[in-house]
Amino acid sequence: xxxxxxxxxxxxxxxxxxxxxxxxxxxxxxxxxxxxxxxxxxxxxxxxxxxxxxxxxxxxxxxxxxxxxxxxxxxxxxxxxxxxxxxxxxxxxxxxxxxxxxxxxxxxxxxxxxxxxxxxxxxxxxxxxxxxxxxxxxxxxxxxxxxxxxxxxxxxxxxxxxxxxxxxxxxxxxxxxxxxxxxxxxxxxxxxxxxxxxxxxxxxxxxxxxxxxxxxxxxxxxxxxxxxxxxxxxxxxxxxxxxxxxxxxxxxxxxxxxxxxxxxxxxxxxxxxxxxxxxxxxxxxxxxxxxxxxxxxxxxxxxxxxxxxxxxxxxxxxxxxxxxxxxxxxxxxxxxxxxxxxxxxxxxxxxxxxxxxxxxxxxxxxxxxxxxxxxxxxxxxxxxxxxxxxxxxxxxxxxxxxxxxxxxxxxxxxxxxxxxxxxxxxxxxxxxxxxxxxxxxxxxxxxxxxxxxxxxxxxxxxxxxxxxxxxxxx
Amino acid sequence: xxxxxxxxxxxxxxxxxxxxxxxxxxxxxxxxxxxxxxxxxxxxxxxxxxxxxxxxxxxxxxxxxxxxxxxxxxxxxxxxxxxxxxxxxxxxxxxxxxxxxxxxxxxxxxxxxxxxxxxxxxxxxxxxxxxxxxxxxxxxxxxxxxxxxxxxxxxxxxxxxxxxxxxxxxxxxxxxxxxxxxxxxxxxxxxxxxxxxxxxxxxxxxxxxxxxxxxxxxxxxxxxxxxxxxxxxxxxxxxxxxxxxxxxxxxxxxxxxxxxxxxxxxxxxxxxxxxxxxxxxxxxxxxxxxxxxxxxxxxxxxxxxxxxxxxxxxxxxxxxxxxxxxxxxxxxxxxxxxxxxxxxxxxxxxxxxxxxxxxxxxxxxxxxxxxxxxxxxxxxxxxxxxxxxxxxxxxxxxxxxxxxxxxxxxxxxxxxxxxxxxxxxxxxxxxxxxxxxxxxxxxxxxxxxxxxxxxxxxxxxxxxxxxxxxxxxx
Numbered sequence: 001x002x003x004x005x006x007x008x009x010x011x012x013x014x015x016x017x018x019x020x021x022x023x024x025x026x027x028x029x030x031x032x033x034x035x036x037x038x039x040x041x042x043x044x045x046x047x048x049x050x051x052x053x054x055x056x057x058x059x060x061x062x063x064x065x066x067x068x069x070x071x072x073x074x075x076x077x078x079x080x081x082x083x084x085x086x087x088x089x090x091x092x093x094x095x096x097x098x099x100x101x102x103x104x105x106x107x108x109x110x111x112x113x114x115x116x117x118x119x120x121x122x123x124x125x126x127x128x129x130x131x132x133x134x135x136x137x138x139x140x141x142x143x144x145x146x147x148x149x150x151x152x153x154x155x156x157x158x159x160x161x162x163x164x165x166x167x168x169x170x171x172x173x174x175x176x177x178x179x180x181x182x183x184x185x186x187x188x189x190x191x192x193x194x195x196x197x198x199x200x201x202x203x204x205x206x207x208x209x210x211x212x213x214x215x216x217x218x219x220x221x222x223x224x225x226x227x228x229x230x231x232x233x234x235x236x237x238x239x240x241x242x243x244x245x246x247x248x249x250x251x252x253x254x255x256x257x258x259x260x261x262x263x264x265x266x267x268x269x270x271x272x273x274x275x276x277x278x279x280x281x282x283x284x285x286x287x288x289x290x291x292x293x294x295x296x297x298x299x300x301x302x303x304x305x306x307x308x309x310x311x312x313x314x315x316x317x318x319x320x321x322x323x324x325x326x327x328x329x330x331x332x333x334x335x336x337x338x339x340x341x342x343x344x345x346x347x348x349x350x351x352x353x354x355x356x357x358x359x360x361x362x363x364x365x366x367x368x369x370x371x372x373x374x375x376x377x378x379x380x381x382x383x384x385x386x387x388x389x390x391x392x393x394x395x396x397x398x399x400x401x402x403x404x405x406x407x408x409x410x411x412x413x414x415x416x417x418x419x420x421x422x423x424x425x426x427x428x429x430x431x432x433x434x435x436x437x438x439x440x441x442x443x444x445x446x447x448x449x450x451x452x453x454x455x456x457x458x459x460x461x462x463x464x465x466x467x468x469x470x471x472x473x474x
Numbered sequence: 475x476x477x478x479x480x481x482x483x484x485x486x487x488x489x490x491x492x493x494x495x496x497x498x499x500x501x502x503x504x505x506x507x508x509x510x511x512x513x514x515x516x517x518x519x520x521x522x523x524x525x526x527x528x529x530x531x532x533x534x535x536x537x538x539x540x541x542x543x544x545x546x547x548x549x550x551x552x553x554x555x556x557x558x559x560x561x562x563x564x565x566x567x568x569x570x571x572x573x574x575x576x577x578x579x580x581x582x583x584x585x586x587x588x589x590x591x592x593x594x595x596x597x598x599x600x601x602x603x604x605x606x607x608x609x610x611x612x613x614x615x616x617x618x619x620x621x622x623x624x625x626x627x628x629x630x631x632x633x634x635x636x637x638x639x640x641x642x643x644x645x646x647x648x649x650x651x652x653x654x655x656x657x658x659x660x661x662x663x664x665x666x667x668x669x670x671x672x673x674x675x676x677x678x679x680x681x682x683x684x685x686x687x688x689x690x691x692x693x694x695x696x697x698x699x700x701x702x703x704x705x706x707x708x709x710x711x712x713x714x715x716x717x718x719x720x721x722x723x724x725x726x727x728x729x730x731x732x733x734x735x736x737x738x739x740x741x742x743x744x745x746x747x748x749x750x751x752x753x754x755x756x757x758x759x760x761x762x763x764x765x766x767x768x769x770x771x772x773x774x775x776x777x778x779x780x781x782x783x784x785x786x787x788x789x790x791x792x793x794x795x796x797x798x799x800x801x802x803x804x805x806x807x808x809x810x811x812x813x814x815x816x817x818x819x820x821x822x823x824x825x826x827x828x829x830x831x832x833x834x835x836x837x838x839x840x841x842x843x844x845x846x847x848x849x850x851x852x853x854x855x856x857x858x859x860x861x862x863x864x865x866x867x868x869x870x871x872x873x874x875x876x877x878x879x880x881x882x883x884x885x886x887x888x889x890x891x892x893x894x895x896x897x898x899x900x901x902x903x904x905x906x907x908x909x910x911x912x913x914x915x916x917x918x919x920x921x922x923x924x925x926x927x928x929x930x931x932x933x934x935x936x937x938x939x940x941x942x943x944x945x946x947x948x
Binding site: 016 | 558756
């Protein structure tokens, strides 16, 4: 039995019918993997990630965060679904199916994950016929981006030949604790931190009620006047239907672009591409604000020692996206300056401190504040703290294999919430970078247009860089 | 805004993670209906069944049953899923997919139904290639068997050419009531029936706590000593994974069989087939009890006036299945006598009275009693009241069309619960009778074997009847 951390359980409290708090992915595998092979392979390794066979138990009266217990009724068949893509088996069918799966909340009475095995990818460019896709969904309370990368490592191999995984040792399941035991354990937890609590609680309550829970991970000594984000159509209440798509870009091409501006990182180039697409999308709808958009960029703060246990240890960086600038090269130059400054602020606060802070929101306060935020439509009345979330998780740059079949691409999905209707999860894997806009039907019904703008923004930036190089040569 | 009846809301209270309380169906359509056609057709008629765009709101403090309200956020795309059957597109793939869909509980924050449109039925005998299937799921609180038959009537046509359905008049959505309004309305409801309540409440509490909620619809003046059911492997706690299959039988063949025994009805013949299959299945596992099994057979008690509003108005008949008898013809003779007696008992109590009784279980007592029943594993310690549920809903005996495509078959699915791990929903439609055993992975993992036994029991009974006819001729 293991208590959830404050940040992990906040993802449970934040969850509403319109805001399922799972992260997801779409992986494509080359060659004809069958569902039975997939199930057998996965069953043999599932014990490497204990969280996948654990479920939540809630503490009576909500005086403590929930606990994870080994699920005595775990049944893998409830978590694996097998289907095929409807005709013509093209990217549009896959994108729609994936969006539908992402729209359905996970069942809280079971371990918080689900895989959908999809056959029939018959008409997707660069994907050989007979390839299969796996849509995955894991609750944010059970995993974060970095843990996700670790899971890739657990379940996949770096060679075509699968490595030997030692079978599970016979294990004895802990009995499910009674309500009384849970109350006792929670009271003990509470007693251990009585002196630290009151001040933190007061501060947390104040800031949570004022601006929604998310403000707790905002670097608060960044001057508000600078960092205040403009209102945009992206920052409204979200609907239940997810709209998801992806833009795949060549990583070597992106890497080449960063050399155009001294000191620019790969991340700066990616942000410039996002900036270009956001500017074009909003401009076209006559909804581009004068002030530049602000992106929130989560940063993993887990230390090496903490890598074994999954869980969220994240702080945040706020970055100004120069959407008020038309020239892609000038966008990149400004971004390079902005992110450098952003990192300094974040470094000054101290990542560990932010994490500890998030660990102290007992009494279901998180849930109530988040609900209040949603219910009162607070997001309608104050300026957003940021306009878009961009998560950039670097993955392995070598091919991964699952049961001998090469993974061709990995694309991510992440939760959106009221006031924050667009998130851009970015993964790089084996020379391919995927940017996967995740939004909803009332905020970005035309998400495919946006993903096209992402691809085209990369082309435009590349053209500017080439033009610059030619100029230099002269 | 409309309050749920006592019986309807009891299906909400009874629901647990292992016991989703929806009814379902699998329909197969001839010819190449596309998903877009299906969606357009369905969207144009959905206003004929108002419940499909309503969702629940719960009353604070649980002092009254929940209410239905028009869902201001209704979005049909969240309720329609589009997929294809994995290869080879045979009955086994369809049965597995259907079982998986039936295993997933409905999302209570949305209107309580879901359709899955399935292409790729390439290898199912008697189903033309290119045909499609629709798996449907509707919460039992929103619909019962008879309402289901009405829904068929709303959404389907008796001619290939779809009839004109008048478009919906512009409607004004009621505002979602605040907690205060709900409390006021509930208190008023409560005040209107103060004198009737206490006695009924006491009686209900007593019987509910003693034997689980289901006892309320047992005809209590049937002597317990006669009607007590034996313990069987079917009467255990259920698991979350549904196992579902179907046996399709020719209705004219079944009808011919009833003439073999004077006074026998079609229902008696169907019960004889179920008896034969149950006997063989349990005998083979060395689990056949000496005493005959008892079936609970729900009977719709709605009057003609009540047909417009959906909702459950059901009473029950208990029927002894002669599983202790080997000879199929003698089984039928005994069943004819048993069901006649069963109907007399039920008639004596009065259907309307039973229904009213179920309307008085306030204060969340239903939920608590049902949970208590499950948690204490009461079902392990006392004899079951009955062993199996058999629901027989007669459908139209003419072909139905959906957007010009003929429905080839309709198969049902119904909820099981702890202590009652097998239900046999039976539908007849256009000359075909479907018996669709619905169970779970720990009670009947080999449900396909049982459905084969159903088909073979029909053959055996037919052979006996033919042998009898020959004897008579001599």
